[in-house]
Amino acid sequence: MRIAILALQGAFEEHQRMLHSLHVETFLVRKLSDWQQPKDGVILPGGESTAMLRIMKDEELLLPIRQDIANGLPAFGTCAGMILLAKEVENDTRERIATMDISVLRNAYGRQLGSFFVDEEFKGIGNVPMTFIRAPYITKVREGVDVLSSHDGHIIAARQGKQLVTSFHPELNEDTRIHQYFLNMIQE
Amino acid sequence: MEDRTILNRNLAQMLKGGVIMDVTTPEQARIAEAAGACAVMALERIPADIRAAGGVSRMSDPKMIKGIQAAVSIPVMAKCRIGHFAEAQILEAIEIDYIDESEVLSPADDVYHIDKRKFKVPFVCGAKDLGEALRRINEGATMIRTKGEPGTGDVIQAVRHMRMMQSEIRRLGSLNDDELYEAAKQLRVPFDLVKFVHDNGKLPVVNFAAGGVATPADAALMMQLGAEGVFVGSGIFKSGDPVKRAQAIVKAVTNYNNPKILAELSEDLGEAMVGINESEIQLLMAERGK
Numbered sequence: 001m002r003i004a005i006l007a008l009q010g011a012f013e014e015h016q017r018m019l020h021s022l023h024v025e026t027f028l029v030r031k032l033s034d035w036q037q038p039k040d041g042v043i044l045p046g047g048e049s050t051a052m053l054r055i056m057k058d059e060e061l062l063l064p065i066r067q068d069i070a071n072g073l074p075a076f077g078t079c080a081g082m083i084l085l086a087k088e089v090e091n092d093t094r095e096r097i098a099t100m101d102i103s104v105l106r107n108a109y110g111r112q113l114g115s116f117f118v119d120e121e122f123k124g125i126g127n128v129p130m131t132f133i134r135a136p137y138i139t140k141v142r143e144g145v146d147v148l149s150s151h152d153g154h155i156i157a158a159r160q161g162k163q164l165v166t167s168f169h170p171e172l173n174e175d176t177r178i179h180q181y182f183l184n185m186i187q188e
Numbered sequence: 189m190e191d192r193t194i195l196n197r198n199l200a201q202m203l204k205g206g207v208i209m210d211v212t213t214p215e216q217a218r219i220a221e222a223a224g225a226c227a228v229m230a231l232e233r234i235p236a237d238i239r240a241a242g243g244v245s246r247m248s249d250p251k252m253i254k255g256i257q258a259a260v261s262i263p264v265m266a267k268c269r270i271g272h273f274a275e276a277q278i279l280e281a282i283e284i285d286y287i288d289e290s291e292v293l294s295p296a297d298d299v300y301h302i303d304k305r306k307f308k309v310p311f312v313c314g315a316k317d318l319g320e321a322l323r324r325i326n327e328g329a330t331m332i333r334t335k336g337e338p339g340t341g342d343v344i345q346a347v348r349h350m351r352m353m354q355s356e357i358r359r360l361g362s363l364n365d366d367e368l369y370e371a372a373k374q375l376r377v378p379f380d381l382v383k384f385v386h387d388n389g390k391l392p393v394v395n396f397a398a399g400g401v402a403t404p405a406d407a408a409l410m411m412q413l414g415a416e417g418v419f420v421g422s423g424i425f426k427s428g429d430p431v432k433r434a435q436a437i438v439k440a441v442t443n444y445n446n447p448k449i450l451a452e453l454s455e456d457l458g459e460a461m462v463g464i465n466e467s468e469i470q471l472l473m474a475e476r477g478k
Contacts, residue, residue: 008442009205009226030442031449046202047226048262054224054435055442079202092261106261112285113308115195133198134263134285172198 001186004029004039006065008055010047010080014171018179019043031059041074041162041186044081044097046133046169049106052080053094062097069099074162076182082165083136090139100163101142108137108154108167122157123148125177130156130168137167162186196310196330199263199285200394203227203331203417207407207438208396210234210421214259220424223434227263227285229419230256235292235339236422236461239471244294247275250282257282265312270477271297273306280309286331287311289324291476292338292421301477304328314398316349316474318356318385322377325393332391334415335474336399339422341463343400343409345474350397350413360386399474402427402460404440404453411444428458 003019005012007028019026029035029042042065044052056062069075069085077085084097086104109115115133122128123146130151138155141147149157149166156167162185170178206226211217217228232248233241247268257264263285268275270289275296279287289302291314304311305328314335315321321332334353336346363371363386372382384392397410398419407418418441420434427433436453443449 007205009224011201011204013204014201030446047204048202048206050221050262051206051224051226051438054222055439058435058439111257111283112196112199112263112310113280113283115199117191117195131195131198133195133202169198172201 001025001040001183002027002038004035004037004042006042006044006052006081009051010045011169011171012045012047014169015043015045015078018171018176022176022179022183024183029061032061032064035061035064039073041076041182042069044075044077044084045171046079046081049080049083049096050094052084053096057095062095066097066099069097069163072162074182074186075099075164077163077165078169078171079133079135079167082138082167085163085165088140100160100165101145102138102158102160102165103140104136105139106136107134109135118151120149120151120156122178125181128170128177129173129175130170131172132168135167138165159185192308193305193328193330197393199310200312200331203263203396204394205441206417207434207441208265208417208419209424209434210419211256211425214255216425216430217256217259219431220434221260221262223431224438225262225434226417227265228256228260229265229267229288229421231267234422234425235473236341236426237339238292239339239469246293247272247278250278253279253284254282267293268302269293269296271295271300271302273302276302276307276311280307284309289313289329291335291473295476301327312396314474314477315353316478317352318360319375319377320478321353321391321395322375322381322385325391326378326381329393331394331396333396333398333419336397336401337466337469338399338473340400340466340469341402341423341426341461342466343402343406344466346397346399346401346410347413349474350410350415353395354414357385357389357391361389401437402463403457404436404450407437407440408444408450411441417441423461426461428460433457433460
């Protein structure tokens, strides 16, 4: 298996380290020719979605990525990655990948003082440690979206077909179960 | 380690591969965000103007900082003076995302830095070498940047500081376990931090370059020397075409290893900030706070 990791800005190395610990091959995507390599899935990491979108558009990566995910390429977005995949962002009108039928609120927990840890139930896995950094959450899901985890009444993880999103950062600790969940999704 | 310290280190991880830009108005903040900045540093005067103006330089007006917080969705940082914990308390009260305890401002204390562990809000601090970096981390800094020489547009000091840190990190890695106690003594830092660097070959926090970065090539140079991202202060809004230069530096940090892309990015950027050479400056900000 070979997974593309979007490496325009943010915590892409952490995802790479995670996948390597699961013995999965990865490559980093910074420009169109990187993206055109064969791949079984893509990870959209945490970071600043505004920065990633700016570079994605200028490098003409946005449309090809959107097209491939719409055509069934498995995708996993964490935090900013979730914002990139959402069809609607309540407090942001920037153009994005927009392949998943969810509405998202950016910086939903406020500034850095609102960042937190929690141990919460994740459907099909059990309790997992979750790190939220200036995180978004999901305000609405449409038909076909499966809610995988909630915290304080807000949706923080969901799946639609081959797309997986989390508000939190499973790449920041040593627990590989969420990454393994994504790999299992690819093989289904 | 406390949860808050880990969360604050984690925010710095999210900034990696990005550019943090100095801005003085909401308008500049919006330009920086649209250009792809991963955070902005809100301050009343950019370092080049602080240098030109002389006199005592202090924390910015909270109202001005709040204006910038309202203008953008990316993290907003602000500077307080070295050792001035009351200024830091004020910045925490307005929920700043990161405090820069910065040598760019006039130091408030020539002995003690702020006890940063007392705060919930994260701190980034400047360092010229590994000892300074680890001392700041021990005080609670959750992100480090090279000091460089702010407001000059001259990258030589940032290069010197980054090379010094990297070579000291490599040297620690080559030591035997029983030699680490002496290394800790020489660096004037706790053994645990020395042991971490020895075992992992890097600092326990994210390390950015700062101080004198003015061009896409400067940014790429610092990244290749081991920086995990770049602060650009005066380099953008003191240049002829800030929008274009800001975008170019953002892309240069992403593509720091690709000279072909860097060549395209370096074309037609207009005037770079004029700059002052290291030998021409009276005041070495990097000598503040060791």
